[in-house]
Amino acid sequence: MTAHALAPPFSETQWRRIHTLLEELDDQQALWLSGYLAGQNTDTARLGQKPEDAPALLIAYGTETDNSRELAERFSEQCREAGVAAEVQDLARVRPRQLVKRKHLVVITATHGDGDPPEPALPFFEGLADDATAPRLKGLHFAVLALGDSTYEHFCTAGRQLDARLEALGGQRLLERQECDVDFEAPAKAWLARLIEKLPKRESNTAPAASTSATKRGPVYDKRRPLEAEILVNQCLTAPDRTSPIHHLELALEAPDFAVAPGDAVGVLADNPPELIAAVLDATGLSGEQPVTVDGAPQPLVQALRQHRDLTIPGGRFLEYWAELTESAALREAVAGGTRTQRAVLKQHQVLDLLRDYPARPDAEALVASLRPLQPRLYDLANALSAFDDELHLTVKRFRYPFAGRWETGVASAYLLDLQAGDSVRLYPHRNARFHLPDDPDTPLVLIAEGTGIAPYRAFLQHLAAAGRHTPCWLVFAEQRFEEDFLYQLDFQEARDNGLLKRVDTVFQAEQPGRELADPLLEQVDRLSEWLERGAHLYFCGDKDRLAEAEARVRDAFDRRLGAGHWKQLSKAKRLHRNLY
Ligand SMILES: Cc1cc2nc3c(=O)[nH]c(=O)nc-3n(C[C@H](O)[C@H](O)[C@H](O)COP(=O)(O)O)c2cc1C
Numbered sequence: 001m002t003a004h005a006l007a008p009p010f011s012e013t014q015w016r017r018i019h020t021l022l023e024e025l026d027d028q029q030a031l032w033l034s035g036y037l038a039g040q041n042t043d044t045a046r047l048g049q050k051p052e053d054a055p056a057l058l059i060a061y062g063t064e065t066d067n068s069r070e071l072a073e074r075f076s077e078q079c080r081e082a083g084v085a086a087e088v089q090d091l092a093r094v095r096p097r098q099l100v101k102r103k104h105l106v107v108i109t110a111t112h113g114d115g116d117p118p119e120p121a122l123p124f125f126e127g128l129a130d131d132a133t134a135p136r137l138k139g140l141h142f143a144v145l146a147l148g149d150s151t152y153e154h155f156c157t158a159g160r161q162l163d164a165r166l167e168a169l170g171g172q173r174l175l176e177r178q179e180c181d182v183d184f185e186a187p188a189k190a191w192l193a194r195l196i197e198k199l200p201k202r203e204s205n206t207a208p209a210a211s212t213s214a215t216k217r218g219p220v221y222d223k224r225r226p227l228e229a230e231i232l233v234n235q236c237l238t239a240p241d242r243t244s245p246i247h248h249l250e251l252a253l254e255a256p257d258f259a260v261a262p263g264d265a266v267g268v269l270a271d272n273p274p275e276l277i278a279a280v281l282d283a284t285g286l287s288g289e290q291p292v293t294v295d296g297a298p299q300p301l302v303q304a305l306r307q308h309r310d311l312t313i314p315g316g317r318f319l320e321y322w323a324e325l326t327e328s329a330a331l332r333e334a335v336a337g338g339t340r341t342q343r344a345v346l347k348q349h350q351v352l353d354l355l356r357d358y359p360a361r362p363d364a365e366a367l368v369a370s371l372r373p374l375q376p377r378l379y380d381l382a383n384a385l386s387a388f389d390d391e392l393h394l395t396v397k398r399f400r401y402p403f404a405g406r407w408e409t410g411v412a413s414a415y416l417l418d419l420q421a422g423d424s425v426r427l428y429p430h431r432n433a434r435f436h437l438p439d440d441p442d443t444p445l446v447l448i449a450e451g452t453g454i455a456p457y458r459a460f461l462q463h464l465a466a467a468g469r470h471t472p473c474w475l476v477f478a479e480q481r482f483e484e485d486f487l488y489q490l491d492f493q494e495a496r497d498n499g500l501l502k503r504v505d506t507v508f509q510a511e512q513p514g515r516e517l518a519d520p521l522l523e524q525v526d527r528l529s530e531w532l533e534r535g536a537h538l539y540f541c542g543d544k545d546r547l548a549e550a551e552a553r554v555r556d557a558f559d560r561r562l563g564a565g566h567w568k569q570l571s572k573a574k575r576l577h578r579n580l581y
Contacts, residue, residue, distance in 0.1 A: 062109035115154025453542025
């Protein structure tokens, strides 16, 4: 296969590497790669496009779990049909200064963390917030669609902040901001339909330009069109009597167009547990056979409860519905009191608690309409398709959380852990663009993980070994006990034997009380500095709080040694990669 003769927008080294790779690929691999790039990267369609050709409307999205991206892409398609020239971009790739050239901007952004912007979009938000660098946006007409979840205290904060900031910088609002809860489809659709009327159409005698969103074709699999994959293996990796055991799952992959790279994840569409569905039917006196409709699709109530509705977190709409139906003074008071009092009730009650504490006989359709949609859950892939192209491997820990004085189990982890060989699971690929391997195969990697955070590193090492790379890697891993909890120990031993893993440092906290994940790195600051001087990239994966703490300790030690601001420089140079949950 040869590359065609467009003037390439790459450095000579990059272009040479691309050539080398293309020559290595067989037809199937080349086809896969072209589909992958087309499906994933909106910027690829604009290769060779000069800035002055940029269409008037920029539809920019900030996302972690793809809802905003999907809305942005569907909106771009609508714009094309309506004769509005539009381009879609991930905010992760937009620099605030680029907005100066734009006349029209539509931002669709989620809020994540604890009221934070989506992690990939953070540099954009920070750049815009900084008075020293933010551009004046006098000529810009903008509108913001904010996605969020009203059970979080900081509802839609990222969208709100962005909306206010664009105005403060001189932009003019095309339409009032729309805030959407987890059932965002209908309000988003209505708002976008109003917005499109306010956007400039092309002259009627000019030919409708093709949409510049390269994702027009759309990914082959997504949360609306998941792949059904069969479970081949479901094996406990830790002591089975641990409160939160960790399993290794292998799934059959019979879809060559399932586009995932090392560092990517899959979104799993889990079913609610049968006993919870039975308890909901029992408490409401409804029959699972009763017909209902979900997003226009008719189905029996039991299917809607199993696959489509969140039976754990009630949400404001359900609370309102239940207060009306039961005529309960306490619930009505909570609803009337606004978000704060509602949140106080939701902190103490899951759906089943409300059904039992305030019994009533609901209408099946109304019940389904009031419950929140069941959200997919992301799991990092633990294998590289370049090493095993017909399997997907997942590392799943039983998730338990305290709730109103008792312990609850996470729906998706319980579902996955209970699956048997021969069962099937619905899933779709999820790209973690900021958690991929660096382009240069010689770049050293420091891989820091706690628990299941080790999964993507297994994928990295498999990929590097399959590609015959000699990338120096250093693994730092924390778990409970050496004998039982050294996840994938044999794989990492193999990577040690084949020379990829230069160092392995472990912390087994049940056996080394007080020792933390960051300690091996702090004890080897010289070595770490040396790796960083050689251009190492650092990866952090696992529990958000523990990894954030580990990073803070390493950052402080590093800045103390080299001077304040060095860690920030690493981040700016995109040498810090975080995958926290
Ligand atoms: C880990 C996590 C944290 C979240 N934090 C917030 C939050 O603080 N405020 C909020 O309004 N929504 C929050 N959300 C909800 C998301 O904004 C919402 O699910 C949105 O539809 C996701 O859009 P995306 O798929 O484009 O990322 C959070 C979701 C997740 C998974």
